[in-house]
Amino acid sequence: MRKPSHPVANRPSPPDDTPPPPLRGILRQVRGRLITAVVLQAAAAVAGVTPFVAVARIAVHLTGDSRPQADDLWPLVTVACVSGLTALVLGSAAGFVSHIADNDLQLALRRRLAAHTGGLPLGWISAGGASQIKRAVQDDVRALHTLVAHTLLDVTALLVAPAAALVYLFAVDWRLALLSILPLALGAYLFGRAMSGAAAQMAEYGAALGRISSTAVEYVTGIAVLKTFGRGRKGHDRFLTATDGFADFFTTWVRTTLVTSTGALLVVSPVLVLLLLATAGTVLVANGWMTGADLVPFMLLGPAVAAPMSVVGTRVQQIRAGQAAAARISALLGRPALPQADKPLTPKGSRVSMRGVSFSYDGHIDVLSGVDLDLKPGTITALVGPSGSGKSTLASLLLRFQDVTAGAVTIGGVDVRHMSSACLYQNVGFVLQDVRLLHASVADNIRLGRPTATDEEVERAARAAQIHDRIAALPDGYATEVGTGVTFSGGEAQRVSIARALLADAPVLVLDEATAHADPHSEALIQTALSTLAAGRTVLVIAHRLSTIRQADQIVVLDGGRVAERGGHEELLVAGGRYASLWKAQSTGRNAQSTGRDETGEQAPVPSPAGLGRSDDAREGTPR
The missing domain is CATH 3.40.50.300 (P-loop containing nucleotide triphosphate hydrolases)
Structure with missing residues (x-):
């Protein structure tokens, strides 16, 4: 006789009501088109690597012992031309799809914000909510435009192209392929060191800029009063103190990260990557461990492997800005509106x-x-x-x-x-x-x-x-x-x-x-x-x-x-x-006037x- 199943074990799992992250929730309505754009951009990145592979194969034929035949070269030339044209078409199509998605998203978000804010308490709006609405409708939606229309495709290209290049390079020579990863790894390590504590530093950076802005406004708006009482220099000194404080902070921040950030950019620079691969490749060719033709793809594609590290800071900042913008928009859309009656009534009289x-x-x-x-x-x-x-x-x-x-x-x-x-x-x-x-x-x-x-x-x-x-x-x-x-x-x-x-x-x-x-x-x-x-x-x-x-x-x-x-x-x-x-x-x-006496x-x-x-x-x- 079978034992009855444990009631707790058979109890259905409760539905997961946890709301998605703000950015994912906002992008849900254009998710399908964004996936299409990312796939197109990934295909464009692979197609963009193909001409370099074709050129490397042409180099093999040109450096071979026998005289190269036209039947061997023209198909590779055709592949290079067609793949290059395909990369342009696919990249343009990805940009078109992402911009259409972004346009629809902006329109939908602004309509949602307009409809929702129209029902928010006017007391909250007049007490300072208007600035939040302005920022959400203009600045935050614009920040999402950068993320949706540009950053997602840029990140896709920066990830897929080096990955495709590495796949081919490992097929040619695994030793140089591993060596081509070294600049990328070292650049990532140095960049991580440079960015350690960046959140606190960025907060202080914003606060310092805020102090400059507030003292500038205070000085400009109060300059007449300050000069009237002979205190114009005091307001000027407050502004100079704020600017000097910002300069000191920024100089200190740059000084502490200068070595590591500069090192991160140098180790992934195309010149150093080419020197590294050319030196190692020469050693391998001189010892007969690889042919000169096999070195060509590393000269062409090696710099592309480490290229993402040179722009990773900008892309990370754009992603964070988009996430913050999405969080503010979601918070505004989540603010409760004044409830409306299901069956509105009409007053009788004005009492x-x-x-x-x-x-x-x-x-x-x-x-x-x-x-x-x-x-x-x-x-x-x-x-x-x-x-x-x-x-x-x-x-x-x-x-x-x-x-x-x-x-x-x-x-x-x-x-x-x-x-x-x-x-x-x-x-x-x-x-x-x-x-x-x-x-x-x-x-x-x-x-x-x-x-x-x-x-x-x-x-x-x-x-x-x-x-x-x-x-x-x-x-x-x-x-x-x-x-x-x-x-x-x-x-x-x-x-x-x-x-x-x-x-x-x-x-x-x-x-x-x-x-x-x-x-x-x-x-x-x-x-x-x-x-x-x-x-x-x-x-x-x-x-x-x-x-x-x-x-x-x-x-x-x-x-x-x-x-x-x-x-x-x-x-x-x-x-x-x-x-x-x-x-x-x-x-x-x-x-x-208050006493009610005229001039007579x-x-x-x-x-x-x-x-x-x-x-x-x-x-x-x-x-x-």
């Missing part, structure tokens, strides 16, 4: 509600904790508080630049996480401190708010945003391209952004200190435009200057990520709490979205 909202950037320390807030339609709510209290973070959750850690943010009774991105930004508009304008026409920049808007609607929005006159004065008017035909000041760019928001006509609006970087004249124009924009909408204002939000329907004071106070301006002043302290601190250094000493109006937003006149001209 904003936040319940138990908490948020943490690192999953440990809460930037916001237990925030409850209601924004009623047609009202203005101002967020105030000290720097780092969580004002911008709370507003970004309404815009879904990132998702809450706990709690919920709803618009019209629908959680923003259950809305499609298109629906969310149809319902929520925003004007932030840092304005980003595209390299497109002014009209197209404004039309981002509503791509189907007519020229008349675009102009009406620009007029309401107090920017029409500036645009009309441009040589091409609204067709002028931003960045080439015109460069807007900070205040002007802000008004273009307001025109964009006006055209979008979203019922909920987020304003994040839109006048923070504007001069007094631009600030007045921006405040007027914001008043028009805010009219009749559910508005959330992030304010640093409290004088601009005195007439807000609700002022919410954040402190340490929690709601410390809420109420109207006068109510909070009477309470004598955190808001009153902030108001008193700002009142001490308030300038003439009379009370002057202070433009603000809160104050003017209550006026019926402000509603006129709003392109809704």
Whole structure:
């Protein structure tokens, strides 16, 4: 009777879920074509060696005892010519296939990156992720081009051609064949010695270059301030210290590797290899151990055996660069995107509600904790508080630049996480401190708010945003391209952004200190435009200057990520709490505009979205 098999022994092996290395995973989609290109290049390398073999055989016939016959020579000449032409054709075909594969890979990668990054949290992108995206889309994809289109074929040729040459040389004379390997082995040993510790040295090399770059930027950007205070020499000295430090490091590195690296290149140089083989071959021929004709293939092919060592450093660097680029691309593609609802919902109304909202950037320390807030339609709510209290973070959750850690943010009774991105930004508009304008026409920049808007609607929005006159004065008017035909000041760019928001006509609006970087004249124009924009909408204002939000329907004071106070301006002043302290601190250094006195000493109006937003006149001209 057979014993039952051990249950563990018969248990099927679990599937291997280990992800492939980043480079292998990225190249998977073009793997078949790359294999084809490598095979073609290998065949081209073998074909490239064949003419030298044919020439060596011709030398045997020419140096023989009997007179060579044409029937013996012409077939070898034909083989040399055909194989040489074949090598050119196969090499060209390999390059064509690899470049086509690279082109398709670049297109697919850039499409994947564009599609994936479009779903990443905007908060992460604005906090520094944009530089990672730029590097992946441009620099890293370009590094893969070098690897896929060139390096793989170069490495194949460098490996196959010497191997094919060695096979033939061993067939001719094994003693000289072994001797021809000696330079290759010695060069590999010396190169390994020179590259020992290269990882740490390359890290220090990059750090030294970084110090030069940072001190150069610091010196150039701060030269006006340094010279104003007579400290120009100090900034210059910092730059010189960085460059001298780099020079000292690099000199030391070169000095420690100079002998071994130079030796590695010398021992594989064609001249030394030829001298070595010619000397040894002469000894063998003189003693009758081989014929002079047998020495010919070693003179022709011997240098090719050691040739790879002369370029191995460059190829290794290209492979490492490709691996690093693939790792960065894979890391970016692996970054989790904001989840999208399977069945998106549409809000009913513009009431904003936040319940138990908490948020943490690192999953440990809460930037916001237990925030409850209601924004009623047609009202203005101002967020105030000290720097780092969580004002911008709370507003970004309404815009879904990132998702809450706990709690919920709803618009019209629908959680923003259950809305499609298109629906969310149809319902929520925003004007932030840092304005980003595209390299497109002014009209197209404004039309981002509503791509189907007519020229008349675009102009009406620009007029309401107090920017029409500036645009009309441009040589091409609204067709002028931003960045080439015109460069807007900070205040002007802000008004273009307001025109964009006006055209979008979203019922909920987020304003994040839109006048923070504007001069007094631009600030007045921006405040007027914001008043028009805010009219009749559910508005959330992030304010640093409290004088601009005195007439807000609700002022919410954040402190340490929690709601410390809420109420109207006068109510909070009477309470004598955190808001009153902030108001008193700002009142001490308030300038003439903040105190509301014009040059005649009379009370002057202070433009603000809160104050003017209550006026019926402000509603006129709003392109809704």
